[in-house]
Amino acid sequence: MGAGNSTPATEVTQHVFSSDAPVRFSNELVDSLQKNTQTDSARSKQQELQFQQRLTSELEKLREKEAQSFGELTESLSAESEQVPEPSLVEKISDATSTSATLAEKQRQKDMSRTSVSKEIEALKKKLDGRKRLEQLDSQLDKAKSDVVDCLRLNDRRPLDCWKEVETFKKEVGRLEKEFVEKTIR
Numbered sequence: 001m002g003a004g005n006s007t008p009a010t011e012v013t014q015h016v017f018s019s020d021a022p023v024r025f026s027n028e029l030v031d032s033l034q035k036n037t038q039t040d041s042a043r044s045k046q047q048e049l050q051f052q053q054r055l056t057s058e059l060e061k062l063r064e065k066e067a068q069s070f071g072e073l074t075e076s077l078s079a080e081s082e083q084v085p086e087p088s089l090v091e092k093i094s095d096a097t098s099t100s101a102t103l104a105e106k107q108r109q110k111d112m113s114r115t116s117v118s119k120e121i122e123a124l125k126k127k128l129d130g131r132k133r134l135e136q137l138d139s140q141l142d143k144a145k146s147d148v149v150d151c152l153r154l155n156d157r158r159p160l161d162c163w164k165e166v167e168t169f170k171k172e173v174g175r176l177e178k179e180f181v182e183k184t185i186r
Contacts, residue, residue: 078114138176144169 038046098106148169151162 138172141169141172141176144172 144165148162148165151165152159155161
């Protein structure tokens, strides 16, 4: 111990290995290596793009397959719901002893299907849209609201710059609240 120096040698030695036989490459290999301008990063990017394309195509195939199976299941469920099962003996006896209102309600529930319910919903939506609104929005409030929205869109990184527009909107809302309270009290 202690025979060797503890500090590394300042002189770096290189090891060069020489082969006994000369290494020869074909001219085609050398030419192809010299002509290839593609770098490692370009190759990895190209490979990544190929992976992404293949993954995308596989995902599309899976989506199509799932959509097809979903359609088949929907059709089979619709076909099953249209088939009316034969009522049991208990149901026949309860129908014979129940009132006409109960029978009418039971028949209405049987007649409900997905299509009839969706048609009924659409009819109710049209009826609701056809109703007149009792009060139209105040034009000043609508203008103040649009000013706030425009300001926030312009200053999406700095929303605190819109404090003037927000204060104007608050004043308009306060004015409408005061008017509503006065109408309610009278």
